[in-house]
Amino acid sequence: MVNLEQTRFNMVEQQIRTWNVLNQDILDLLYQVKREEFVPAAYRFMAFVDMEIPLEHGAVMLTPKMEARILQELHIRKTDKILEVGTGTGYMTALLSKLGTHVFSVEIVPELHTMAHINLQTHDITNVTLELGDAARGWPGHGPYDVIVLTASTPVLPEAFQQNLAPGGRLFAIIGEEPVMEATLITCTSPGNYSSTCLFETCTAPFRNALQRESFHF
Template sequence: MNIEQARFNMIEQQIRPWEVLDPQVLDLLFVVKREDFVPAVYRDLAFADMEIPLGEGQVMLAPRIEARLLQELSVRKSDKVLEIGTGSGYMAALLAARAEHVVTIELRPEIAAIARDNLQRAGVGNVTVECADGIRGWTQRAPFDVIVLSGAVPQIPDGILKQLRVGGRLAAVVGAAPVMEAQLITCVAEGVFNTVNLFETVIPVLDGADAKPGFSL
């Protein structure tokens, strides 16, 4: 496989048609090597328009979903970022390339260890991988300028919203299959949030979220 041609095709045929047009985001997709975060057995599928299995029932999201969320979050170099659902570490690496620091929370120890290794090999030094249940966020380093949930939730937990700084942005896919909506939520004042629906999609439920009905957290 011609890796660079496959990367170019992913960007031009999958990601641009999904209204990802920010040149900084598109350039980043060339710089952060997606194939380095894909399990070796699936390396030939690194640029395919699909979710890639990571083991233990977890997946990497399709490239177009990750790229679109990254674009909508408008991450800045001064931003403190929280990601919930580390997976392979690829989304954390993308966020880290634009942010000051990223804390990413992974529920499963084996997956967290793989993500740490992937990030270290990729030379990403401004990401902290924490092995914990992230459905309540991460109060130790709150508030955050950016929060992203790398998995679907029935609704956004209140505890996570409270960790968003005024002016901060949160991206998540909300709802239940077959109807889910990617949303961008902005904290416009203390305890006041503005929600914009971005696009309809269906992605796997955030690890552990389906075991916590109500989300009154």
């Protein structure tokens, strides 16, 4: 019988803490919200592995250390209104819901939208609004937001996301194309003004219908 708590401890100590995720609130949250309960049944054995988990229609569940690092970089406050683009199985949604006041999460794949709804309901998480739709180029509906998280990559970041940040708001996005993409934190320093920081290089699946670079023809 696999000792789940020992495996979870190993994940936190060997993968996540060693990737400079040292915020104790974030680390505690990873023990509180059980990752394996949000992983599709066929991949549950991979719940604590340092790999992306394949989901429906080319989507992926980010690695545990990436999820934790995103949460740490965003410095989420209890009063923050959050937009998540790409609900997936609802795991990141659940983590965000424990840190902010309300999460609006949008998923384009109906099967994942349904799975996330069931997962969040099972865990009695109520400060989340799940929406079905294509938010790869923006989702202004409930903005402005204090925090925006893009859980897949985009070759070009649509301006709509920055424009939907409240003053002081933070946006996490993975920008670029294979083989190198940049995990980027954008902060709204004042209305209409933004600062951008490249956090690290990475690579992950793009959003369906993501904004593409313009190709030039000579």
